Amino acid sequence: MVDIVTFDAADVERYAGILTGAVAAVAGGDLVSAAAALQPIAGEVWMGRLTAAGKVGNREAVAGVRPRNESLRAQVFIRDGFRCTYCGGRAVPRCILVAVHDLFPDAVGYDVHYKRGKIHPVFWALAPEADHVVAHSRGGPNVLGNLTTLHAACNTRKSDLLIDDMPPVGFARAGDDWDGLTSFYPALVAAGAGVTRPAYHREWVRRYARLMT
Numbered sequence: 001m002v003d004i005v006t007f008d009a010a011d012v013e014r015y016a017g018i019l020t021g022a023v024a025a026v027a028g029g030d031l032v033s034a035a036a037a038l039q040p041i042a043g044e045v046w047m048g049r050l051t052a053a054g055k056v057g058n059r060e061a062v063a064g065v066r067p068r069n070e071s072l073r074a075q076v077f078i079r080d081g082f083r084c085t086y087c088g089g090r091a092v093p094r095c096i097l098v099a100v101h102d103l104f105p106d107a108v109g110y111d112v113h114y115k116r117g118k119i120h121p122v123f124w125a126l127a128p129e130a131d132h133v134v135a136h137s138r139g140g141p142n143v144l145g146n147l148t149t150l151h152a153a154c155n156t157r158k159s160d161l162l163i164d165d166m167p168p169v170g171f172a173r174a175g176d177d178w179d180g181l182t183s184f185y186p187a188l189v190a191a192g193a194g195v196t197r198p199a200y201h202r203e204w205v206r207r208y209a210r211l212m213t
């Protein structure tokens with residue numbers, strides 16, 4: 001196990017690159033190469049200060065300010081080109097990271113509450129959340145035009161500031177074919193990720209297939 005307490009924008013891109021290599025290998029039917037591709041980050045465990053329980057999780061559970069509509073969340077990520085509108089870095093939807101975990105549970109740990117000591121830092125670094133631009137508490141509606149893509153870490157780091165002060169960098173960029181690894185998702189599920197939680201992955205695969213055609 002390797003304890004990770006912080007990461008920066010370069011690490012986010014490194015994680016995205018390593019996952020791309022691993023996921024592409026799975027899609028090519030080569031699980032051995034996929035495991036080898038994950039090796040540089042295998043067994044990393046988040047031990048930093050970001051905690052979903054104190055910030056993101058509570059807000060979601062208590063205030064209910066997060067969009068409940070899963071398709072709407074996916075639409076936000078697609079529109080933003082699977083990039084964080086705060087830092088501009090690549091994002092990988094949580095369902096796809098969960099699929100990587102389901103295939104390689106020892107290399108990439110997962111905890112539904114993103115708990116330190118239990119989860120791999122890629123979830124904090126890469127998984128996007130759909131957050132309100134104008135806060136729900138200030139009357140911001142739960143619609144596509146008022147939602148933006150933020151990495152879980154970026155969202156939590158910015159939670160002390162007024163959401164209005166956040167500078168979205170814009171939406172999907174022309175010429176950028178980054179798709180959040182969604183094109184590989186069906187192959188991940190077919191390779192065995194679907195065994196652990198079949199309904200969850202089936203729904204998310206269908207959702208992205210429907211929204212991205």
Ligand SMILES: [Zn+2]
Pocket residue numbers: 084085086087088089150151154
């Ligand atoms: Zn970010």
